[in-house]
Amino acid sequence: MTTQDSSKAPTAATGQAGGSERARYAVVGLGSRSRMFTTALLTEYHESGQLVALCDPNQTRMGYYNKKFADSYGIAPIPTYAPDEFVRMLDEERVDTVIVTSVDRTHDHYIVTAMENGRDVISEKPLTTDADKCQRILDTQHRTGQKLTVSFNYRYAPRNSAVKDLIQSGAIGDVQSVHFEWLLDTRHGADYFRRWHRDKRNSGGLMIHKASHHFDLVNWWLGTVPETVFGFGDLRFYGRDNAERRGEVVRSYRSHGSPDGEKNPWAISLADDPTLRALYLDAEHEDGYLRDRNVFADGISIEDDMSVLVRYATGATMTYHLTAYSPWEGYRVMFNGTKGRLELNVEERSYVSGTAQDPNKPGAGAAKKAPPIDRAQLMIRPLWDVPRPVEVEEGAGGHGGGDRRLLNDLFGEVKEADPLGRAATHVDGAYAMLVGAAANRSFASGLPVRIRDLVDFPGRR
Ligand SMILES: NC(=O)c1ccc[n+]([C@@H]2O[C@H](COP(=O)([O-])OP(=O)(O)OC[C@H]3O[C@@H](n4cnc5c(N)ncnc54)[C@H](O)[C@@H]3O)[C@@H](O)[C@H]2O)c1
Numbered sequence: 001m002t003t004q005d006s007s008k009a010p011t012a013a014t015g016q017a018g019g020s021e022r023a024r025y026a027v028v029g030l031g032s033r034s035r036m037f038t039t040a041l042l043t044e045y046h047e048s049g050q051l052v053a054l055c056d057p058n059q060t061r062m063g064y065y066n067k068k069f070a071d072s073y074g075i076a077p078i079p080t081y082a083p084d085e086f087v088r089m090l091d092e093e094r095v096d097t098v099i100v101t102s103v104d105r106t107h108d109h110y111i112v113t114a115m116e117n118g119r120d121v122i123s124e125k126p127l128t129t130d131a132d133k134c135q136r137i138l139d140t141q142h143r144t145g146q147k148l149t150v151s152f153n154y155r156y157a158p159r160n161s162a163v164k165d166l167i168q169s170g171a172i173g174d175v176q177s178v179h180f181e182w183l184l185d186t187r188h189g190a191d192y193f194r195r196w197h198r199d200k201r202n203s204g205g206l207m208i209h210k211a212s213h214h215f216d217l218v219n220w221w222l223g224t225v226p227e228t229v230f231g232f233g234d235l236r237f238y239g240r241d242n243a244e245r246r247g248e249v250v251r252s253y254r255s256h257g258s259p260d261g262e263k264n265p266w267a268i269s270l271a272d273d274p275t276l277r278a279l280y281l282d283a284e285h286e287d288g289y290l291r292d293r294n295v296f297a298d299g300i301s302i303e304d305d306m307s308v309l310v311r312y313a314t315g316a317t318m319t320y321h322l323t324a325y326s327p328w329e330g331y332r333v334m335f336n337g338t339k340g341r342l343e344l345n346v347e348e349r350s351y352v353s354g355t356a357q358d359p360n361k362p363g364a365g366a367a368k369k370a371p372p373i374d375r376a377q378l379m380i381r382p383l384w385d386v387p388r389p390v391e392v393e394e395g396a397g398g399h400g401g402g403d404r405r406l407l408n409d410l411f412g413e414v415k416e417a418d419p420l421g422r423a424a425t426h427v428d429g430a431y432a433m434l435v436g437a438a439a440n441r442s443f444a445s446g447l448p449v450r451i452r453d454l455v456d457f458p459g460r461r
Pocket residue numbers: 028029030031032033034055056057058061083100101102103104106124125126151153196209353
């Protein structure tokens with residue numbers, strides 16, 4: 001532990017002190033995404049939960065957040081721990097639940113260690129990055145019986161909930177097939193090629209890091225599980241080889257201090273954004289992590305263009321495509337049912353993680369050059385009848401209001417019954433990432449991959 005104990009800290013703004021009956025949470029991984037959870041625990045949910053510890057290899061990032069918490073809420077520093085002090089942290093701070101918001105490749109370690117030490121876990125998606133790690137998590141959860149939740153916020157976005165409601169109510173009959181296209185634009189999509197995600201060992205590639213959201217949606221929308229996956233995935237736009245093939249010259253390995261500077265639309269300025277500067281530029285002396293790698297520089301091992309075919313246990317199939325270099329951000333998904341067709345078209349607000357436009361950041365405004373709000377169009381086309389639009393009310397905040405609803409399911413004292421079953425379990429988390437893991441294997445082998453050949457679900461063997 002490297003800062004003072006905060007359990008007796010000032011309380012007026014947040015109720016951080018006392019309150020022994022409140023659930024005690026530790027957050028592991030204090031980057032951009034952690035903010036959604038820490039802010040919730042220090043504000044709206046301070047009566048039901050208490051933030052008692054932080055764990056990250058980077059002390060500068062933890063220090064940044066402790067200063068923010070002090071400035072915003074008037075509390076004393078939350079105790080901070082290094083990764084090798086994780087188990088000691090659980091005991092010293094009497095942690096009930098660990099919230100995992102670290103680099104994807106590290107999720108399995110914290111999930112398994114926390115459960116083995118009798119703690120519940122809330123993990124950010126993806127549950128983990130490959131099938132072997134997934135097996136270890138499933139086995140540990142089965143053996144320990146601890147609660148493991150995966151925070152699939154997209155389920156809670158009003159438009160996605162509306163699709164679930166319509167399919168579940170039988171509006172288009174039994175779904176036979178799904179056609180799903182997801183577009184990441186050159187603001188948001190490019191950012192995965194600057195950050196740790198560009199190394200497949202860290203993220204599992206976009207099939208796991210990003211598409212696990214989408215694969216989870218389809219599993220949940222259809223109320224089924226995936227069985228067989230086949231796909232092609234390549235790096236066709238980012239990276240040195242692609243740039244040089246187009247005649248472009250790659251002169252720098254990162255944006256900071258590069259001769260191209262601000263003129264290059266692919267660059268990001270860490271120095272000019274106060275949050276990016278504090279969280280990443282000022283912290284890189286500790287771990288060498290560069291948040292602003294050139295998207296055309298060497299070292300990218302993830303794909304940017306992916307096509308996948310999935311067959312589900314119900315017999316339904318999906319054709320799925322993900323592009324990470326699109327001029328606009330959003331998705332289109334179409335369901336062919338025995339009574340008609342459902343079509344959802346969404347234009348999403350694009351953002352760069354950690355910047356002023358990031359919806360995870362409290363008080364963040366709309367992105368400057370992006371559409372001011374998400375736009376969704378949902379249409380039912382019944383067989384032998386006129387098509388009719390379905391009204392979708394979008395909420396404020398991240399992911400069309402989804403993040404707020406998710407937080408209430410995680411931390412709210414009053415949890416209403418949810419006929420849509422939006423709260424995701426570890427099994428949901430596993431099936432979502434396993435579609436991506438199977439796609440990754442198929443990319444490498446050129447062959448279809450069966451989910452049951454990747455993991456055994458304990459209790460179902
Ligand atoms: N649900 C969503 O919409 C959503 C959105 C963004 C990110 N995420 C997820 O949140 C997580 C964090 O992403 P981010 O954007 O905040 O990344 P980030 O790079 O801003 O933060 C990652 C943090 O993990 C820390 N870390 C690295 N190695 C670690 C280790 N061994 N032990 C503990 N911590 C370690 C880093 O120091 C850093 O502070 C990822 O799993 C990501 O998939 C989810």
